Amino acid sequence: MELRGDDVVLRPVGDGEGEVLDGIVREPEVAAWWSPPEDYEGMLAIVFEGEVIGAVQFEEETDPEFRRAGIDIFLTARHHGKGLGTDAVRTLARWLVRECGHHRLTIDPAAANTAAIRSYGKVGFRPVGIMRAYGRDHQTGLWQDALLMDLLAEELT
Template sequence: MEATISTGSDPILWIGTDTCALGPYRADLVETYWRWEQDPALLVGYGRQAPESLESRTEGMAHQLRGENIRFTIYDLTSGEPVPAGVATLLPDHAVRTAEYIIMLAPEARGRGLGTQATRLTLDYTFHVTNLRMVWLKVLAPNTAAIRAYEKAGFRTVGAIREASYWLGQVCDELVMDTLAKEFMGPSRVSPLLAG
């Protein structure tokens, strides 16, 4: 897939496959992002217990747009048109060239492999454009669907933070997973863009 230029309301797509693409984080989607973040399954998956108001989320958006974190809007391309389906975020530590990874998918986008594809695209961008050397994440141990998706994208479990969170009211461990640039599972979607 080649990068596309935005025309009017068409979104900008930086890199992608036939069914998934990444584009810029968008202020005009704050209400959509907020709706996804209030989904009970997402709240449980992140170990968060309280929803957030749209007003608070809107105030936080301005800070996020100015921050140093790397954020992508994930698009589902299966219908032929780019449909916003989630957000991928990297929290970089430039001193050591690493980043923490966080992904959020819309409820309707889950269970179809989109999270794995978006994660692979984010890693491709991270290792080939941002030039970070390692990406890590935390995931609640009972969240087996997320763990499988991360493993398919190239992450592996490297440890656990014991009794660090809650899953459906029960104390649980948080697993720490990571992947290195030298372990990136190709093919790269960035490399062909640079060759053309």
């Protein structure tokens, strides 16, 4: 699978790219929100101008009564604020809606991650509510709140 956005390409993580992604998730600006996963299998590399700059993943609920998909993303700090994360999320969201038939998508950034929340809002995600003590702060070990956001297919920008 290869998905093309306006500026980024999403494709399966290739051999040896796990090391690159490990370096990215250890950057202080990224490590504040992410901890290194056990492996990068099932993730899509975010490629910009031939360089892996992050990864995005999705999970799907396939029960017809509750069908939906969720998205998670991280991007090297060097490319924060350039719209590339927004492009990656929008590209994956379009595929999940148009090709996989999901009518609703969710994303759940830390409530304090205002840059991520702003980025997801540009794609069309809307705040649903605060999930209290949802995940651990990777630096302090304390529980932190997350903002549940969702997007209905007809709201996708």
